[in-house]
Every structure is written in structure tokens, then in C-alpha cells.
Amino acid sequence: MLDATEATHAAQVTDTSDTAATTARSDRADDASAPTIASLAPRADFPILAREINGKPLAFLDSAASAQKPAAxxxxxxxxxxxxxxxxxxxxxxxxxxxxxxxxxxxxxxxxxxxxxxxxxxxxxxxxxxxxxxxxxxxxxxxxxxxxxxxxxxxxxxxxxxxxxxxxxxxxxxxxxxxxxxxxxxxxxxxxxxxxxxxxxxxxxxxxxxxxxxxxxxxxxxxxxxxxxxxxxxxxxxxxxxxxxxxxxxxxxxxxxxxxxxxxxxxxxxxxxxxxxxxxxxxxxxxxxxxxxxxxxxxxxxxxxxxxxxxxxxxxxxxxxxxxxxxxxxLGMERVHAHEQALTTYALERLRAIPGLTIYGPPAERRGGVISFTLGDIHAHDLATLLDREGVAVRAGHHCAQPLMERLQVAATARASFYVYTTSAEVDTLAEALERARAIFAL
Amino acid sequence: MDDIYRQYILDHFREPHNHGTLEHPTLHASDTNPLCGDRIELDLNVSDDRVSEVRFSGRGCAISQATASMLTERIEGATLEELRALTPADIFEMLGVEVGPARQRCALLSLRVLHQGIQGPYTGRWSDDDEDDAIE
The missing domain is CATH 3.40.640.10 (Type I PLP-dependent aspartate aminotransferase-like (Major domain))
Structure with missing residues (x-):
């Protein structure tokens, strides 16, 4: 449990050295010399984030469906x-x-x-x-x-x-x-x-x-x-x-x-x-x-x-x-919102660079930390399966909003969503996994 | 982890066999997978109790569409009795890859449509998930 802003900061610093997942991802982001956005909450506060999925560090990008719980x-x-x-x-x-x-x-x-x-x-x-x-x-x-x-x-x-x-x-x-x-x-x-x-x-x-x-x-x-x-x-x-x-x-x-x-x-x-x-x-x-x-x-x-x-x-x-x-x-709800907007701005830019990727919805300043997208003719469920192999958890489907999907004229989208524990390195992992999906489907 | 996106599966998805519709099919059936909206329509011509022609159309993920393509190849020339005897295990064997529980319904959609076409709604089990629901 964090007590003050200072504590958050300190924990963030220890977290990057503590967790193999975070360290590996930070390095990768550094290599790409991209701006990095650390998590707002100490990742060590969320025990599940230490998990590996299919041999890869978990990048949990489905908080809009349900969020992970801090130890507190x-x-x-x-x-x-x-x-x-x-x-x-x-x-x-x-x-x-x-x-x-x-x-x-x-x-x-x-x-x-x-x-x-x-x-x-x-x-x-x-x-x-x-x-x-x-x-x-x-x-x-x-x-x-x-x-x-x-x-x-x-x-x-x-x-x-x-x-x-x-x-x-x-x-x-x-x-x-x-x-x-x-x-x-x-x-x-x-x-x-x-x-x-x-x-x-x-x-x-x-x-x-x-x-x-x-x-x-x-x-x-x-x-x-x-x-x-x-x-x-x-x-x-x-x-x-x-x-x-x-x-x-x-x-x-x-x-x-x-x-x-x-x-x-x-x-x-x-x-x-x-x-x-x-x-x-x-x-x-x-x-x-x-x-x-x-x-x-x-x-x-x-x-x-x-x-x-x-x-x-x-x-x-x-x-x-x-x-x-x-x-x-x-954490402060103003800071929660600011963190998610920073991540969303970063992610929109990162994802737009992927050929064949279509993003739905308004610009970053008028949206929260949710991005729905499709990639070429790859079905959202295939995408979700391919991303899961890289440890990336996203939602795929109609998101319990069929009238909106009808309006957008799309049967299903994949959706990445961010929260207080999300980092730009996880967005990088998502983007890299999407590139691999493109290669597999020969897009 | 066994790769469900093997090249032959992607090939069937990209260039499906027996894709299309028949003019006056003996049997027609269609169904959707409510989870993801995958849709398969199946047309069969049957003569002398055997499948003489088969076409499918639909939309959806690579697994559902590739399975449909492979299934139509498999059932050409088969007797109705042989069609009835097809089970989910046959489909998984035909695919030749491990299909995780989250995607089994995609893989089994075309079999469900086939069985609906020849004998009304299938009442057997559709996935390992359903097995967990069994009370006995």
C-alpha cells in the first residue's frame, strides 16, 4: 500500500529493478529510443503482474473488462x-x-x-x-x-x-x-x-x-x-x-x-x-x-x-x-486520467505506424485509455489468440455493444485498454506482437 | 505450444476450397457463433445417399473458415451415415493441431452446421467445456 506520492515514486524505481518483466521491457523500449511511460501505481503492488503467460511476461491490456487488484x-x-x-x-x-x-x-x-x-x-x-x-x-x-x-x-x-x-x-x-x-x-x-x-x-x-x-x-x-x-x-x-x-x-x-x-x-x-x-x-x-x-x-x-x-x-x-x-x-484520479491519456497518445502513435491497422474512435484528447482496432482482414479472435501467445491479453469481439459495432460496420474488433499499472513498454510489446501477427497472416 | 496458425490452415483461410453456394441444394443449413459472430452457411447436394457436391460460405476467424474448407473436402462423396458419425474429435484430428478451449467453438461451427443440415440440431457435446457442465 502506498502512502504518499514519494512512496509511489520510490516503489516505481525499485519495481523496475525488482521485476524481470519490467526490466526486460524497459530495456527494449530504451533500445527503440522511444519515450517511456512508467506505471502510475507501483507494479509490485499487483501480484498477478508477475505472472508469465505462454512463457512471456504478462502484458495485461484488458482492464476495461475487469481490472487487476492491488495487494492492498x-x-x-x-x-x-x-x-x-x-x-x-x-x-x-x-x-x-x-x-x-x-x-x-x-x-x-x-x-x-x-x-x-x-x-x-x-x-x-x-x-x-x-x-x-x-x-x-x-x-x-x-x-x-x-x-x-x-x-x-x-x-x-x-x-x-x-x-x-x-x-x-x-x-x-x-x-x-x-x-x-x-x-x-x-x-x-x-x-x-x-x-x-x-x-x-x-x-x-x-x-x-x-x-x-x-x-x-x-x-x-x-x-x-x-x-x-x-x-x-x-x-x-x-x-x-x-x-x-x-x-x-x-x-x-x-x-x-x-x-x-x-x-x-x-x-x-x-x-x-x-x-x-x-x-x-x-x-x-x-x-x-x-x-x-x-x-x-x-x-x-x-x-x-x-x-x-x-x-x-x-x-x-x-x-x-x-x-x-x-x-x-x-494515486489521485486526475493523475490516473493523465497517465491513461499519455499512454493512449503514445499507443495511438505506435499503432498507427503498423500497416493495415485500423483504429476506431476519436483523438486521444477526447478519449480514455481504450483503443479498439482491426488489423487487415485478420479476425479479432485470431488476433487475440496470436497476441496471447506473446503474453498480451486483449479483448476481442463485439464488446457487448452490438448496436455500436453495427454503426461502425465491423463485426468484431480487438481492444487494448490501460490502467494505473500499464506502461508504455507493454504498448511496445503489443505493437511488436501485432507485427508478428502481420507476418504470420502474410499481410 | 502447438501452433494453430500452421501454413495449411492459413492457406485454407486465404484460399478456401468449395467456397460458394449451390443453385438448388438438397440440404442447406447455417449458424453463427454468438461469441464472435462467426457465420457458416453450408449447401449440400445429395444423390444415392452420398454427398455429390458441397459449398460453404460465411465470415469469421481463420479457424472457423479454414475448418469449414477442410470439412467440405473431407465430406465430398461421403454417405449421410458417415456424416452423422462425425464427431468433434474427428474435426480436431482433421485440423491436426491443438485447439484451446477458447477457440473450440470456432473449430466446431461447421460441424454443427453440417449436423443441423442433415438431422436437425446436434444434441451431443460441442467442446471440452461442455463436458465440464455435465452433471452425471
Missing amino acids: VLDAMNHFARTSYANIHRGAYTLSEEATRAYERARKNVAKFINARSARELIFTRNTTESINLVARTWAEANLRPGDALLLTEMEHHSNIVPWQLAAQRVGAEVFYTPVTDEGELDLAAYEALLERHTPKLVAVTQMSNVLGTLTPLPELIAKAHAVGALVLVDGAQGAPHLPVDVRALDCDFYAFSGHKMLGPSGIGALWGRAELLEAMPPFMGGGDMIREVTLAGATWNDLPWKFEAGTPAIVEAVGLGAAVDYLRQ
């Missing part, structure tokens, strides 16, 4: 499970009180991380998908009438499309989509026109495309939606891990995100919502912990946030997410 997170979970675990909100015994405190402390910590007004507004869920489904069930059923409109975008992940399609089917509402330009950005003129024509009840939009890395102009989108009376749900699955997030400054109404993409464990995510909206929404799932009183005739609901947390939650994972948030806070 793994240790926090382990320590909690070994010393303070019990069910929460139940027992009048010491362990249960300790566990409850740890769980609620994690909630407060995560709420602070996105600058929520109160921890009451932060509901723990399993992941972004469940957070969006929560709103698409409870808010939508209480507020949508037949003929009402919902406005999404063409670049959404399936998890920010399908729940709304289901909600619309249930109530007879209609779903519209803001188109994406050839550069992979939202068509803002079309967005305004759709807002005016359909006056949607809600706009659901991603903070950052998981395929193209496109950063959406949220303040502008949100202000315009509010001007026509629409609420705004932000899919922060790719936002919370990589950008400074302030839900009050954003002025959104709901913000959904996952723990596992932001150095935390899988199985825990969160929904932030304005307290007055959450208060007015019916519960999501029924069960223990979400009730105030149950009789055979019916039940009354618990206060926020527990009204939306039926059953025993992911207690250990919540503690892990709290530790992940601590870790990110110490």
Missing part, C-alpha cells in the same frame, strides 16, 4: 474475513457490530469518492448492470406511462440498453437513440433534436464508451436533458475507475458503477441516486434487511439505502471496494 485490496478483504466477519445489521454481538461498521464505512468511503451528499444515496449492488436494472425496474415502473420516451445513445453497452428496452416493453414506452458520428462521438445536434421532439422522461448515457474510449460531454448532455425535464442516468462503469467523478458537480440524477473495474473485487457495485428520487421509488427486490416491518398482510420499507439492499449483501467485497477507493484516492 486483497489484504483488506483477507484481514476483514479473518478477523471481523459476521453478518451485518443483525447481531447484538461484537463481531456483527464490527462487520456492520466496516460495511457502512466502506459505503461512506465510496460515497465520498464520487462526492455524494450523503452515504444514504449510495446503494450497494452487484455491479453496474444491476444498478441500471434497479432504476429501470423501480423508477421506470413508478414513473413511465404508455407513450413516454427514453433516450439512450448508439454507443451504450448492452447493460445500458437492454434494461430500458425491457422497461419500455412493460409500460408501453418508446426508446430512442442519439446517433454516433463517424469519429465515434455523439451527434450533439441530433441529441438536441431528439430531446425536443420526444421530451424523454429519462436520458441514459455512458461517461466513456467501453469500445471506443470516447468521453461524452456529460455536463452539456445533462444540462440539455434537464432543460426538457428529463432525468439523467450516467453509466459510470468506465468513468468511476478512470476519471475524477463528482456527482453533484455533474448534476446527474443517477450514477451507476462497478467495483471490479476500479481495482476492487467482482460482486460489488453501486448505484448513486438523488435522495428524493430514491425515497419516492418502490423497492427493487424483496427480502431481509430491506423492510421495516412485515406482517402477513404486507410490509413497510426500510430507510435509504437499505430499502434497496435485500438479503445478505457482498460484505467482504464491500470492504474490498472501500480499500480500492482508498488506493485510487492516494
Whole structure:
């Protein structure tokens, strides 16, 4: 666990001499006399990065799918499970009180991380998908009438499309989509026109495309939606891990995100919502912990946030997410974003030099650390297999965003994504592996 | 590590055999691999219980397309009984390389399409992954 900026720096220095993988790669980058970008977080903090894959050092370039965990997170979970675990909100015994405190402390910590007004507004869920489904069930059923409109975008992940399609089917509402330009950005003129024509009840939009890395102009989108009376749900699955997030400054109404993409464990995510909206929404799932009183005739609901947390939650994972948030806070989210933009700028340049390689999406200054690409006529899955042989892990396929792939007219892309532990040497490894793929396929 | 991108596999991918469609095929079947969107369409002419002509078309990765090309060569002249008897193991043997679990569905797509064409959806096992799912 790092304590200060100085510690980060020191650890980075020791790391390059400690880890064979890092050393080898630094040398290679030096040879090419390319500018090198060290990892922002000490690589030694992430035990898995020491692994070899197919005899090569692991270059993990799939953090947009799920991030690796620092020892600080793994240790926090382990320590909690070994010393303070019990069910929460139940027992009048010491362990249960300790566990409850740890769980609620994690909630407060995560709420602070996105600058929520109160921890009451932060509901723990399993992941972004469940957070969006929560709103698409409870808010939508209480507020949508037949003929009402919902406005999404063409670049959404399936998890920010399908729940709304289901909600619309249930109530007879209609779903519209803001188109994406050839550069992979939202068509803002079309967005305004759709807002005016359909006056949607809600706009659901991603903070950052998981395929193209496109950063959406949220303040502008949100202000315009509010001007026509629409609420705004932000899919922060790719936002919370990589950008400074302030839900009050954003002025959104709901913000959904996952723990596992932001150095935390899988199985825990969160929904932030304005307290007055959450208060007015019916519960999501029924069960223990979400009730105030149950009789055979019916039940009354618990206060926020527990009204939306039926059953025993992911207690250990919540503690892990709290530790992940601590870790990110110490790195500094501005620096996380700057690191990823530097890597993206570097990678775009490096990859553009490869003949036959097509990159999708906007320029580096308007995207996060995600690069989708194709290489000649090599199928993305073949590419992923070939890169895996060089120890490089990338995602291949439609990235759970089929409408966007349809818009780009491409069946599948390979996607490299960066995080706090990524180095420019790993980008070099990727580029070299792509050159080898070209040779094998005789491009 | 055994190389699945051997030259003969890449050759089949680049210059597939029996590529195209038949005018009025006796049997036609198509399917996609939902994971990666690979698609194979298969046309067969059958006379005297034997495959007289076969063509395939589709799009996708080198493994799925090369396997389809090799399979069409293999089944020319074969009886329907022989087609029914084909198993995933035969496909892997035909490919002559080790196919990892992540790519087995690509390799087996054309066999699945073939079996759908001759006898409706195949109900057997499609990969080692499925074996892990077996309850008995």
C-alpha cells in the first residue's frame, strides 16, 4: 500500500529493478529510443503482474473488462474475513457490530469518492448492470406511462440498453437513440433534436464508451436533458475507475458503477441516486434487511439505502471496494486520467505506424485509455489468440455493444485498454506482437 | 505450444476450397457463433445417399473458415451415415493441431452446421467445456 506520492515514486524505481518483466521491457523500449511511460501505481503492488503467460511476461491490456487488484485490496478483504466477519445489521454481538461498521464505512468511503451528499444515496449492488436494472425496474415502473420516451445513445453497452428496452416493453414506452458520428462521438445536434421532439422522461448515457474510449460531454448532455425535464442516468462503469467523478458537480440524477473495474473485487457495485428520487421509488427486490416491518398482510420499507439492499449483501467485497477507493484516492484520479491519456497518445502513435491497422474512435484528447482496432482482414479472435501467445491479453469481439459495432460496420474488433499499472513498454510489446501477427497472416 | 496458425490452415483461410453456394441444394443449413459472430452457411447436394457436391460460405476467424474448407473436402462423396458419425474429435484430428478451449467453438461451427443440415440440431457435446457442465 502506498502512502504518499514519494512512496509511489520510490516503489516505481525499485519495481523496475525488482521485476524481470519490467526490466526486460524497459530495456527494449530504451533500445527503440522511444519515450517511456512508467506505471502510475507501483507494479509490485499487483501480484498477478508477475505472472508469465505462454512463457512471456504478462502484458495485461484488458482492464476495461475487469481490472487487476492491488495487494492492498486483497489484504483488506483477507484481514476483514479473518478477523471481523459476521453478518451485518443483525447481531447484538461484537463481531456483527464490527462487520456492520466496516460495511457502512466502506459505503461512506465510496460515497465520498464520487462526492455524494450523503452515504444514504449510495446503494450497494452487484455491479453496474444491476444498478441500471434497479432504476429501470423501480423508477421506470413508478414513473413511465404508455407513450413516454427514453433516450439512450448508439454507443451504450448492452447493460445500458437492454434494461430500458425491457422497461419500455412493460409500460408501453418508446426508446430512442442519439446517433454516433463517424469519429465515434455523439451527434450533439441530433441529441438536441431528439430531446425536443420526444421530451424523454429519462436520458441514459455512458461517461466513456467501453469500445471506443470516447468521453461524452456529460455536463452539456445533462444540462440539455434537464432543460426538457428529463432525468439523467450516467453509466459510470468506465468513468468511476478512470476519471475524477463528482456527482453533484455533474448534476446527474443517477450514477451507476462497478467495483471490479476500479481495482476492487467482482460482486460489488453501486448505484448513486438523488435522495428524493430514491425515497419516492418502490423497492427493487424483496427480502431481509430491506423492510421495516412485515406482517402477513404486507410490509413497510426500510430507510435509504437499505430499502434497496435485500438479503445478505457482498460484505467482504464491500470492504474490498472501500480499500480500492482508498488506493485510487492516494494515486489521485486526475493523475490516473493523465497517465491513461499519455499512454493512449503514445499507443495511438505506435499503432498507427503498423500497416493495415485500423483504429476506431476519436483523438486521444477526447478519449480514455481504450483503443479498439482491426488489423487487415485478420479476425479479432485470431488476433487475440496470436497476441496471447506473446503474453498480451486483449479483448476481442463485439464488446457487448452490438448496436455500436453495427454503426461502425465491423463485426468484431480487438481492444487494448490501460490502467494505473500499464506502461508504455507493454504498448511496445503489443505493437511488436501485432507485427508478428502481420507476418504470420502474410499481410 | 502447438501452433494453430500452421501454413495449411492459413492457406485454407486465404484460399478456401468449395467456397460458394449451390443453385438448388438438397440440404442447406447455417449458424453463427454468438461469441464472435462467426457465420457458416453450408449447401449440400445429395444423390444415392452420398454427398455429390458441397459449398460453404460465411465470415469469421481463420479457424472457423479454414475448418469449414477442410470439412467440405473431407465430406465430398461421403454417405449421410458417415456424416452423422462425425464427431468433434474427428474435426480436431482433421485440423491436426491443438485447439484451446477458447477457440473450440470456432473449430466446431461447421460441424454443427453440417449436423443441423442433415438431422436437425446436434444434441451431443460441442467442446471440452461442455463436458465440464455435465452433471452425471
